[in-house]
Amino acid sequence: MEVKLSLFGFGNVGRAVARVLLEKETFFKERYSLSFKVVSIADTSGTVWLPESIDLREALTVKETFGKLSAWTNDYEVYNFTPKEAVQEIDADIVIDVTNDKNAYGWHLTALRDGKAVVTSNKPPLAFHYAELMEEANKRSLPYLFEATVMAGTPIITLLRHGLRGDTVERIEAVLNATTTFILSEMEKGLDFDDALKEAQKLGIAERDPSGDILGIDAGYKATILHCLAFEPITFDMASVKGIVEVTPGEIERAKAKGKTIRLVATVEEGRIVVGPKEIPKNSPLAVESHENAAVIKTDLLGELVIKGAGAGLKETASGVVSDIVMAALMMR
Ligand code: HSE
Numbered sequence: 001m002e003v004k005l006s007l008f009g010f011g012n013v014g015r016a017v018a019r020v021l022l023e024k025e026t027f028f029k030e031r032y033s034l035s036f037k038v039v040s041i042a043d044t045s046g047t048v049w050l051p052e053s054i055d056l057r058e059a060l061t062v063k064e065t066f067g068k069l070s071a072w073t074n075d076y077e078v079y080n081f082t083p084k085e086a087v088q089e090i091d092a093d094i095v096i097d098v099t100n101d102k103n104a105y106g107w108h109l110t111a112l113r114d115g116k117a118v119v120t121s122n123k124p125p126l127a128f129h130y131a132e133l134m135e136e137a138n139k140r141s142l143p144y145l146f147e148a149t150v151m152a153g154t155p156i157i158t159l160l161r162h163g164l165r166g167d168t169v170e171r172i173e174a175v176l177n178a179t180t181t182f183i184l185s186e187m188e189k190g191l192d193f194d195d196a197l198k199e200a201q202k203l204g205i206a207e208r209d210p211s212g213d214i215l216g217i218d219a220g221y222k223a224t225i226l227h228c229l230a231f232e233p234i235t236f237d238m239a240s241v242k243g244i245v246e247v248t249p250g251e252i253e254r255a256k257a258k259g260k261t262i263r264l265v266a267t268v269e270e271g272r273i274v275v276g277p278k279e280i281p282k283n284s285p286l287a288v289e290s291h292e293n294a295a296v297i298k299t300d301l302l303g304e305l306v307i308k309g310a311g312a313g314l315k316e317t318a319s320g321v322v323s324d325i326v327m328a329a330l331m332m333r
Contacts (some may be wrong), residue, residue, distance in 0.1 A: 001032060001034055001035070001220050001333055002035050002036075002037055002092050002330070003034055003035070003036050003037065003094065003325075004038045004091065004092045004093045004094070004330075005021075005036055005038045005039065005048065005092060005093070005094050005096060005109050006038075006039060006042075006086070006087070006090050006096065006116075007038055007040065007042070007093035007095070007096045007098070008021065008038060008042045008083060008086070008095065008096060008098065008099050008101075008104075009042070009043070009096075009098035009099035009100075009122075010041050010042070010043040010059070010063055010069060011015045011043070011098070011208070012100040012204050012314050013148075013314060013317050013318065013321070014098045014109075015060055015063060015064075015314075016069070016314035016315055016317065016318035017081040017096065017098060017318045017321050017322060017325075018038070018041075018056045018059065018060055019056075019060065019251075019315075019318070020318045020319075020322045021036050021038065021056060021059060021120050021262040021322070022056045022060075023105045024322075026239050028326065030231070032192075032326055032329070032330065033278065033281075034326065034329050034330075035261070036325070036329075037057060038053060038054045038059075039051055039052075039053060039054065039090060039091070039092055039122050040054070040086065040090045040092065041054060041059055041069060042081070042083065042086055043063070043068060043069045043289055044068075044131060045069050045071075045078075046068075046069055046070040046072035046078040046079060046080055046081075046258075047069075047079045047080075047086050047224045048069050048072060048077070048078055048079075048105045048318045049076075049077060049079055049086075049089075049090055050076055051091065051262060052079075052094060054076070055199050058072075058292060058305070059072070069212050073223075073313055077277060082098075082330065083099075083101065083104065083107040084107045084110050085110055086107075086220045087107050087111045087114065087116070087122055088110060088111045088114060089111070092116055093116065093117060093193055093328075093332060094116065094117045094118070094119055094143075094325060094329065095107075095108075095111040095117070095118050095119070096118075096119045096120070096325065096330075097118065097119070097120040097121070097122045097125075097322065098120075098121050098122070098123055098148075098321060099288075100122060100207065100258070100320075101122065103125070103127045103134060104120070104122050104130070105124070105125035105129040106134070107126065108120065108125050108133055108144070108181060109133065110130070112133070112140055112142055112144065113136065113140075113145075113232070115142065115281065116136070116142070117142050117143040117145070117328040117331070117332055118142075118143070118144045118145070119145045119146075119321060119324040119325050119328055120145070120146050120148075120149065121142075121146070121148035121317060121320065121321050122149070123149045123150075123218070123221040123222065124226065124236075124323045126221075126224075126225045126228070126238055127220075127221040127224040127225060127235065127236040128147055128235050129235075130224075130225070130228040130233045130234075130235075131228075131233035134233070135192070136288070139179070140171055141240075141330065142332075143212065143324075143327065143328035143331045145324035145327055145328055146225070146324070147320035147323055148317050148318075148319075148321045148324070149225055149322050150176060150222040150225050150226060150318030151176065151222075151284075151293045151295070151307075151309065151311045151320075152293075152310065152311050152312055152316040152319065153306075153308030153309075153317065153319025153320035154307060154308070154310055154311065154320075155216060155314050155320075156165035156226070156295055156307050156317060157225075157229065157320075157325070158323075159307060160226065160229040160230055160297075161203070161214070161229055164297075164302065164305075165297055165300045166330060167299035167300060167302055168299060168300045169230040169231065169297060169298070169299050169300075170269070170298045170300060171267070171268065171269050171297075171298045172226055172230060172267075172269075172295055172296070172297050172298070173265060173266070173267050173268075173286065173293050173295070173296045173298075174222075174223070174265070174266050174268070174293065174294065174295035174296070175264065175265060175266070175286050175292075175293055175295075176219045176222040176224070176225070176226075176262045176264075176266050176287070176295070176311065177213055177216075177219040177264050177293075177311070178200075178205045178290075178291040178292070178293060178310075178311045178312035179197070179200045179205050179206040179207070179210060179214065179218070179312070179315075180212035180214060180216075180243070180244045180263070180264040181194065181264070181288055181289065181291070181292065181293075181311075182200045182203070182290060183197055183200060183214070183239060183244065184197040184200070184247065184252065184261070184262050184263060184264070185220050185261075185289050185290065186199065186249065186260065187247075187249060187252050187296065188252055189323055190257060192249075193245075197210060200213075202312075203291070203310040204312075204313065204314050205291050205313065207242060212303075213243075213276035214243050214244055214245055214267060215241070215245065215251040215264035216241040216242055216244070216261075216275045216276065217241060217243075217265060219241070219264055219266050219275045220236055220239040220241040220273065220275045221236055221292040222252050222267050223266035223267075223273045223275055224239055224267070224273060226239070226266075226268050226295075227268050228229045229270065230241075230297075230328035231269075231270045231271070232270075234251065234271070234273070238271075238273060238275045239273035239274070240258075240273065240275070240276075241247045241274075241275045242274070242275065243276070243277075244262075244264055244277050246277075247262055247277050249281050255279045258279070259281065259282050260280060261279070261280050261282055261287050262277050262278065262279055262280070263277070263278060263280050263286060263287065264276070264277055264278075264286065265277070265278040265280065265286060272307065275282060277280060285306045285308060288308065291307065291310055291311060291312045291316070292308060292310060292311060293308070293311025294306065294308035295307050295308075295313075
């Protein structure tokens with residue numbers, strides 16, 4: 001089956017997704033009988049659209065050489081669509097949002113109303129409009145998938161959406177932001193905050209604007225999404241959020257002396273989301289390192305379940321996005 005993809009966002013994550021689609025083309029064909037055709041790619045400079053399918057190798061070269069898709073004027077038309085216009089104009093089966101457009105929920109709704117599936121790694125649409133988006137998708141029996149919004153490709157969303165169907169979740173305690181883990185663990189080794197942040201940016205872990213990471217907003221968005229899945233829809237305004245900017249080297253040292261480590265911890269209970277720095281025993285599953293995330297999910301039947309894995313990174317995030325693309329394609333077959 002041939003599946004037409006419309007890709008919004010061609011930054012680090014968008015390009016990582018394109019690379020996986022290119023490199024694993026045969027795998028998708030052999031394993032799922034799926035052949036993906038990228039018919040459009042949009043970045044902030046414009047939208048390249050070719051109904052017959054874009055050469056991804058060339059798209060990657062153009063973007064990496066010139067920094068923008070609009071530099072690509074030889075064989076391709078570059079359109080100045082708004083995302084909403086692009087969604088409406090371009091014939092695609094799946095709209096993929098790997099942008100950080102805070103207002104993307106509007107064009108996600110347009111896509112669903114147009115009969116298109118949506119796969120997104122963009123958090124604000126879900127953290128603010130979960131109920132509306134899911135209602136639209138369910139009404140139309142269309143996939144609206146968002147694995148990469150929380151813990152990158154580590155499948156906590158699939159776990160909460162499709163597993164534990166007879167369980168009642170009581171509580172989730174989780175470390176959901178890799179940038180803060182990276183900064184805190186580098187500070188434990190003696191590095192200062194600013195140098196550790198620069199390193200996280202260099203590794204592609206931090207957001208383009210890292211203030212959302214260090215202020216706890218990124219973890220707050222993710223905790224809100226987990227709340228929507230585990231309990232009922234809620235919005236980010238309900239979350240109480242504190243970041244790591246006030247954590248001092250002295251506090252880190254004192255925790256270390258007690259055999260503990262400070263991490264930015266999100267606690268999610270019915271109607272309650274709290275994000276803030278917390279001392280964690282070194283042997284706790286939440287005492288993660290580097291770009292790892294971890295969540296301890298407590299339910300009535302199963303007790304405590306731990307899920308741990310990469311929570312950021314380019315191919316790690318592409319893992320979640322591509323998994324959703326395959327899932328959406330299989331659901332629409
Ligand atoms: N900036 C995020 C983090 C990665 O540090 O966890 C994507 O969610």
